[in-house]
Amino acid sequence: MEMNRRQFFKVTGAGLSTSTLVALGFSPAPALAETRSFKLAKATETRNTCPYCSVGCGIIMYSVGDKAKNVKSEIFHIEGDPDHPVNRGTLCPKGAGLLDFVHSPNRLKYPQVREAGSKEWKRISWDEAMTRIAKLMKEDRDANFVAKNADGKTVNRWTTTGMLCASASSNETGYITHKVMRSMGMLVFDNQARV
Amino acid sequence: MSSLQSLDIAARSATTTPTPQAREHVVEVAKLIDVSSCIGCKACQVACMEWNDLRDEVGHNAGTYDNPRDLTPQSWTVMRYSEVVMPSNEGERLEWLIRKDGCMHCADPGCLKACPAPGAIVKYENGIVDFISEHCIGCGYCVKGCPFDVPRISKKDDKAYKCSLCADRVSVGLEPACVKTCPTGAIRFGSKEDMHEFAAERVVDLKERGYANAGVYDPQGVGGTHVMYVLQHADKPQIYNNLPADPTISPMVSLWKGVTKPLAVAAMIGAALAGFFHYMKVGPIEDEDDDGPGERRATEEETR
Numbered sequence: 001m002e003m004n005r006r007q008f009f010k011v012t013g014a015g016l017s018t019s020t021l022v023a024l025g026f027s028p029a030p031a032l033a034e035t036r037s038f039k040l041a042k043a044t045e046t047r048n049t050c051p052y053c054s055v056g057c058g059i060i061m062y063s064v065g066d067k068a069k070n071v072k073s074e075i076f077h078i079e080g081d082p083d084h085p086v087n088r089g090t091l092c093p094k095g096a097g098l099l100d101f102v103h104s105p106n107r108l109k110y111p112q113v114r115e116a117g118s119k120e121w122k123r124i125s126w127d128e129a130m131t132r133i134a135k136l137m138k139e140d141r142d143a144n145f146v147a148k149n150a151d152g153k154t155v156n157r158w159t160t161t162g163m164l165c166a167s168a169s170s171n172e173t174g175y176i177t178h179k180v181m182r183s184m185g186m187l188v189f190d191n192q193a194r195v
Numbered sequence: 196m197s198s199l200q201s202l203d204i205a206a207r208s209a210t211t212t213p214t215p216q217a218r219e220h221v222v223e224v225a226k227l228i229d230v231s232s233c234i235g236c237k238a239c240q241v242a243c244m245e246w247n248d249l250r251d252e253v254g255h256n257a258g259t260y261d262n263p264r265d266l267t268p269q270s271w272t273v274m275r276y277s278e279v280v281m282p283s284n285e286g287e288r289l290e291w292l293i294r295k296d297g298c299m300h301c302a303d304p305g306c307l308k309a310c311p312a313p314g315a316i317v318k319y320e321n322g323i324v325d326f327i328s329e330h331c332i333g334c335g336y337c338v339k340g341c342p343f344d345v346p347r348i349s350k351k352d353d354k355a356y357k358c359s360l361c362a363d364r365v366s367v368g369l370e371p372a373c374v375k376t377c378p379t380g381a382i383r384f385g386s387k388e389d390m391h392e393f394a395a396e397r398v399v400d401l402k403e404r405g406y407a408n409a410g411v412y413d414p415q416g417v418g419g420t421h422v423m424y425v426l427q428h429a430d431k432p433q434i435y436n437n438l439p440a441d442p443t444i445s446p447m448v449s450l451w452k453g454v455t456k457p458l459a460v461a462a463m464i465g466a467a468l469a470g471f472f473h474y475m476k477v478g479p480i481e482d483e484d485d486d487g488p489g490e491r492r493a494t495e496e497e498t499r
């Protein structure tokens with residue numbers, strides 16, 4: 001850039017006066033501060049129970065939109081429910097990280113089956129899954145059901161199949177699970193599973 | 196934009212015009228971290244990342260529980276685990292001291308003092324020290340100015356990041372995310388006065404349990420902090436992963452910003468004034484040869 005002495009003084013003079021003004025606090029863009037806006041202001045709140053352990057902490061899930069017809073809800077924040085008697089708002093590191101659990105790409109979204117001897121998981125429909133489970137349960141129960149023990153006493157036991165249920169179920173769900181499984185004679189089932 | 200202020204500002208970096216002073220009757224808040232009841236579960240780290248929309252890289256196990264190993268632009272709080280052998284009635288015993296590290300929100304913030312970017316660091320009336328990232332120039336002076344070595348500069352955008360004490364939550368009347376999630380109640384939040392009262396109760400309890408030197412960490416060298424600790428061994432804060440016993444702002448920061456900067460500004464104004472008066476009295480230096488060729492041609496044309 002070609003610049004003579006006068007131009008040089010003009011440019012440096014302007015630079016000096018501007019920087020001096022800024023240093024004295026006359027900055028052109030006023031230095032203002034604003035906290036990040038509160039991201040939950042109008043989010044939809046949904047109460048739920050943490051799916052991990054059997055403590056069953058209460059959580060609140062915050063999703064975008066107000067459930068209007070044209071809006072697709074999406075959970076974007078989860079924190080403890082302060083009104084829940086179990087945890088009163090607190091969450092352990094697993095519960096505090098539930099958001100990424102909800103959106104995990106590794107999450108199981110549909111029933112899959114791995115046939116005996118196969119290495120591959122195959123996707124099946126819910127109907128297929130239910131039919132298959134019912135069929136296999138019946139086969140096993142027919143083959144291994146113990147109606148009477150060695151002393152001839154009626155016991156009605158089915159000990160060759162077990163069941164794990166959700167630990168975060170409500171009392172009512174636990175009661176129904178118990179009734180259904182016990183009515184078939186099943187003894188091995190855990191409704192407080194740390195699964 | 197100023198009308199949208201959700202928290203009243205007490206001080207701004209590199210700004211000499213006064214901040215609004217009228218609304219000063221604001222509750223001073225504080226976070227109290229009771230090191231003695233922390234189990235090191237890291238729920239606070241997770242809740243912090245979740246609330247602030249941060250996700251740090253998955254790190255490597257370096258043989259300790261510290262993960263991530265240090266504060267980063269994506270990890271604004273980390274647990275520091277120290278194994279310390281302390282004397283006891285039976286001779287010696289091993290103690291596992293777990294300190295939640297992060298911004299202390301000093302009443303006299305070294306970062307704010309050192310920052311040269313106008314309005315990039317602000318202190319609100321309630322005591323929170325916050326970084327306004329859009330004004331940050333990424334110079335890193337705040338890192339040098341911080342007595343606790345807390346701010347971290349992002350390599351991605353060259354801006355400084357640290358704990359904001361969830362200013363966005365506090366501004367609408369909520370507690371910070373780490374406080375809410377803490378399962379053992381080791382992190383508490385409230386007015387600074389209430390936190391001091393609660394801390395005093397904890398200290399009495401700890402002393403009854405044999406921690407003779409239990410106490411509150413609210414260092415006066417930085418004017419007190421809005422993040423305070425209850426320590427089992429308050430006489431030796433260094434054993435908690437080098438928590439400074441008497442933190443102060445580096446004398447270089449005070450020297451540079453306190454004395455040198457006004458002097459330099461005065462010298463600059465003096466030089467400009469001297470130049471102006473010299474010009475008025477003596478006039479410009481007359482030296483035809485020094486002018487550029489273009490200008491000389493123009494004057495020649497004018498004379499013709």
